[in-house]
Amino acid sequence: MYHKYDAVVVGAGGAGLMAALQLVGKANVAVITKLYPSRSHTGAAQGGICAALGNTEEDHPEWHMFDTIKGGDYLVDQDAAEVLAYDAVERIIEMEHMGLPFNRTPEGKIDQRRFGGHTRNFGEGPVRRACFAADRTGHMILQTLYQQGIKENVTFYNEFHLMDVLTNNGRCVGVTAMDIKTGELHTFHTKAVVFATGGYGRAWKVTSNAHACSGDGMAVAYRAGIPLMDMEMYQFHPTGLYRIGVLLSEAARGEGGILRNALGERFCERYAPTLKDLAPRDMVSRFITQEIREGRGAGPDKDYVLLHVDHLGKEVIDAKLPDITDFARTYLHVEPYTQGVPIQPTAHYAMGGIPTDIEGCVIIDEKATVMPGMYAAGEVACVSVHGANRLGTNSLVDLVVFGRRAGQHAANYVQHADWEALPANHEERSKQLLSFVKSGGESHRQENAADIRKELQNKMQDWVCVVRNEQTLTSMMKTLAELRERYQKVRVSDTGTKFNTERLEALELGCLLDCAEATTKGALERRESRGAQYRDDYETRDDVNFLAHTLAYRGEEGGVKELRYKPVKITRFQPKERKY
Amino acid sequence: MTVPVTVKILRFDPEKDKKAHFETYEVQADPLDRILDVMNTIKWYQDGTLTFRRSCAHGVCGSDAMRINGRNRLACKVLVSDVGGDVGKKIQLEPMLGFKIIRDLVVDMEPFFEKYRSVKPYLINYEDAPRSSERLQSAEDRALFDETTKCILCGACSGSCPPYWSSSDFIGPAAIVQAHRFIFDSRDQGADERLAVLGDGEGVFRCRTVYNCTDACPRDIPVTKVIEQIKRSMLYKR
Numbered sequence: 001m002y003h004k005y006d007a008v009v010v011g012a013g014g015a016g017l018m019a020a021l022q023l024v025g026k027a028n029v030a031v032i033t034k035l036y037p038s039r040s041h042t043g044a045a046q047g048g049i050c051a052a053l054g055n056t057e058e059d060h061p062e063w064h065m066f067d068t069i070k071g072g073d074y075l076v077d078q079d080a081a082e083v084l085a086y087d088a089v090e091r092i093i094e095m096e097h098m099g100l101p102f103n104r105t106p107e108g109k110i111d112q113r114r115f116g117g118h119t120r121n122f123g124e125g126p127v128r129r130a131c132f133a134a135d136r137t138g139h140m141i142l143q144t145l146y147q148q149g150i151k152e153n154v155t156f157y158n159e160f161h162l163m164d165v166l167t168n169n170g171r172c173v174g175v176t177a178m179d180i181k182t183g184e185l186h187t188f189h190t191k192a193v194v195f196a197t198g199g200y201g202r203a204w205k206v207t208s209n210a211h212a213c214s215g216d217g218m219a220v221a222y223r224a225g226i227p228l229m230d231m232e233m234y235q236f237h238p239t240g241l242y243r244i245g246v247l248l249s250e251a252a253r254g255e256g257g258i259l260r261n262a263l264g265e266r267f268c269e270r271y272a273p274t275l276k277d278l279a280p281r282d283m284v285s286r287f288i289t290q291e292i293r294e295g296r297g298a299g300p301d302k303d304y305v306l307l308h309v310d311h312l313g314k315e316v317i318d319a320k321l322p323d324i325t326d327f328a329r330t331y332l333h334v335e336p337y338t339q340g341v342p343i344q345p346t347a348h349y350a351m352g353g354i355p356t357d358i359e360g361c362v363i364i365d366e367k368a369t370v371m372p373g374m375y376a377a378g379e380v381a382c383v384s385v386h387g388a389n390r391l392g393t394n395s396l397v398d399l400v401v402f403g404r405r406a407g408q409h410a411a412n413y414v415q416h417a418d419w420e421a422l423p424a425n426h427e428e429r430s431k432q433l434l435s436f437v438k439s440g441g442e443s444h445r446q447e448n449a450a451d452i453r454k455e456l457q458n459k460m461q462d463w464v465c466v467v468r469n470e471q472t473l474t475s476m477m478k479t480l481a482e483l484r485e486r487y488q489k490v491r492v493s494d495t496g497t498k499f500n501t502e503r504l505e506a507l508e509l510g511c512l513l514d515c516a517e518a519t520t521k522g523a524l525e526r527r528e529s530r531g532a533q534y535r536d537d538y539e540t541r542d543d544v545n546f547l548a549h550t551l552a553y554r555g556e557e558g559g560v561k562e563l564r565y566k567p568v569k570i571t572r573f574q575p576k577e578r579k580y
Numbered sequence: 581m582t583v584p585v586t587v588k589i590l591r592f593d594p595e596k597d598k599k600a601h602f603e604t605y606e607v608q609a610d611p612l613d614r615i616l617d618v619m620n621t622i623k624w625y626q627d628g629t630l631t632f633r634r635s636c637a638h639g640v641c642g643s644d645a646m647r648i649n650g651r652n653r654l655a656c657k658v659l660v661s662d663v664g665g666d667v668g669k670k671i672q673l674e675p676m677l678g679f680k681i682i683r684d685l686v687v688d689m690e691p692f693f694e695k696y697r698s699v700k701p702y703l704i705n706y707e708d709a710p711r712s713s714e715r716l717q718s719a720e721d722r723a724l725f726d727e728t729t730k731c732i733l734c735g736a737c738s739g740s741c742p743p744y745w746s747s748s749d750f751i752g753p754a755a756i757v758q759a760h761r762f763i764f765d766s767r768d769q770g771a772d773e774r775l776a777v778l779g780d781g782e783g784v785f786r787c788r789t790v791y792n793c794t795d796a797c798p799r800d801i802p803v804t805k806v807i808e809q810i811k812r813s814m815l816y817k818r
Contacts, residue, residue, distance in 0.1 A: 039642060
């Protein structure tokens with residue numbers, strides 16, 4: 001089926017909804033989403049959204065900007081960090097006006113709390129910067145933006161899976177998507193497309209991410225010749241629920257929670273004397289990994305540490321951390337009022353993604369050449385505002401700040417841009433993909449997608465996790481080549497057209513494989529340690545050779561064809577050693 | 581450590597079946613596995629055609645509401661051991677009542693979301709907001725609607741409600757919860773518009789105070805109490 005819209009937004013999480021709200025009324029716009037908007041993974045964000053409002057103590061956007069850059073181990077583009085920190089203040093106020101139910105101070109202002117890596121006066125100590133709605137801040141942002149979408153009568157195509165992005169004469173001219181309910185392929189012919197499809201945490205075994213987080217947008221762009229940037233910079237959140245990876249917000253430590261090893265030691269103070277448990281996530285994940293490796297992990301297998309909030313008292317726990325304590329009770333049968341909660345690092349967030357400039361325009365090379373009509377925002381994008389390690393809450397700031405900028409730029413763009421024709425055979429690549437996973441009983445197809453996915457997740461967990469080296473990464477590259485071979489022989493037993501989720505999962509697996517390969521290759525070639533990329537064979541940061549963004553390009557038959565490097569934008573803050 | 585678990589699932593394929601029917605699966609599962617994990621094990625290793633919605637897998641996205649042993653629950657928030665699946669009790673899964681079945685456990689959510697939209701689920705305030713600061717709200721006023729902000733629109737409450745089953749026009753508990761979230765927000769001025777919708781013959785007074793909704797809510801929202809608050813605010817107004 002053919003549709004024509006001035007603009008299409010793909011994804012209905014925080015970034016996609018924010019972009020759509022800029023477009024509606026100014027352009028004929030539709031939003032395509034794999035789920036229902038209210039199911040998007042933005043809703044799983046918990047602890048807060050930072051902005052230097054200074055409601056409870058002195059704070060300045062400049063401090064927020066600095067923390068973001070230092071937190072990202074200086075791989076952050078500093079013009080983007082400046083936009084993030086300054087725009088954040090306006091966006092918080094805007095969302096409050098939309099109705100977002102923030103917790104309040106005694107004066108009735110938006111309440112703020114501490115979060116990892118956010119400091120006063122360039123690193124002196126923790127600052128209260130995170131605005132929050134209990135520990136369901138992401139849920140409230142998602143709800144509020146969706147509510148505005150309803151108010152503004154935004155057109156949604158719910159349960160549509162992105163298949164391809166269409167380009168012609170160097171411009172982006174639309175997307176194709178499959179209606180999950182019918183299996184039918186739809187072509188959306190547009191002047192502008194905004195990608196806001198989120199991340200790919202499902203490439204790892206232990207992850208905080210939803211099943212839906214399979215890197216669809218990144219993979220689709222990558223296959224269309226657009227590079228993926230800094231994919232090796234993948235964040236492992238220190239406090240995932242043991243075994244299943246469900247996120248326990250950093251807000252637990254922001255409110256005074258403490259990590260302890262099997263001996264009961266508050267080990268973070270050994271590694272980060274100033275910020276202790278509130279050091280940035282890459283560091284705390286490494287501290288935990290080291291404690292476990294040196295035999296101080298808790299439990300029968302000594303493979304986790306404990307998050308204690310029991311000393312905070314029931315009142316604080318119930319008012320400020322109700323959801324995460326509920327998770328501990330539900331999934332581990334642990335009572336946080338009195339017991340430490342078993343936790344381990346969990347695959348959480350892609351700092352990397354589709355490269356964009358600060359207006360959300362997608363760029364396709366190291367010279368920052370723009371692909372007209374194509375935008376990306378949120379986790380799928382790499383502005384790069386998170387560099388080598390994202391600070392807590394900055395993902396939500398990123399969504400609303402850059403989702404809005406992308407939407408605004410696209411709204412202006414579609415006013416003056418001419419229509420460009422669809423390319424010849426614009427459905428070909430999508431149809432190939434669909435026929436590939438529609439094979440039923442063909443005899444050469446014997447591979448089970450679940451087996452391949454499990455192998456991918458287990459190996460990524462072992463080899464491309466908190467600590468990496470030449471050997472693990474080389475092994476992973478070999479494994480990925482094998483998995484790609486096996487993927488060619490995937491058998492989908494469900495031959496139905498309506499709500500064929502077995503086929504959907506096979507398509508998602510293909511996306512995960514592409515994202516994992518760009519991640520591993522980037523990590524292998526980056527022979528240094530910086531932020532989330534920690535290599536025990538190259539333990540220090542190497543600004544001479546690697547103060548640069550990785551751009552990974554895909555080959556026709558899969559696999560990384562080429563890596564290029566793009567300089568980091570440094571404006572105010574020269575790279576320094578990162579200490580907390 | 582895994583144990584054998586028996587799962588009985590109501591199946592319906594619109595392209596093959598005239599009527600829904602049960603199928604039974606035997607799987608190995610950990611007592612701490614979520615029901616969703618067990619369903620995935622079946623889908624991935626026994627029967628790829630088993631169809632259900634899922635996303636976050638920890639009770640915050642609301643995709644996998646279904647009847648588990650006769651009660652509406654999220655499949656990702658119930659563990660095998662919570663329903664005795666690890667000690668030989670059969671686990672029975674069915675789509676929610678009151679919704680049209682699309683395929684297996686997947687139901688048509690469109691009428692549900694239409695009712696949600698009908699209560700104007702967005703802040704209505706006719707005055708200009710302060711230019712560069714937030715609207716003030718006391719912590720006490722904020723607490724008045726705290727519970728109803730937790731709603732994830734999973735449909736478990738509406739799908740457990742006898743009047744919702746019997747009348748396709750009844751607005752249902754979920755939409756009432758969403759209306760409450762705004763009516764009791766001190767910043768909102770749209771109460772009259774919403775109460776007009778809720779005071780309709782298919783509005784709050786269809787509620788028979790059965791408390792199924794309160795029992796079903798995976799977010800522990802006291803749904804029945806919320807509905808009573810709305811009824812009361814209407815009666816006192818008149």
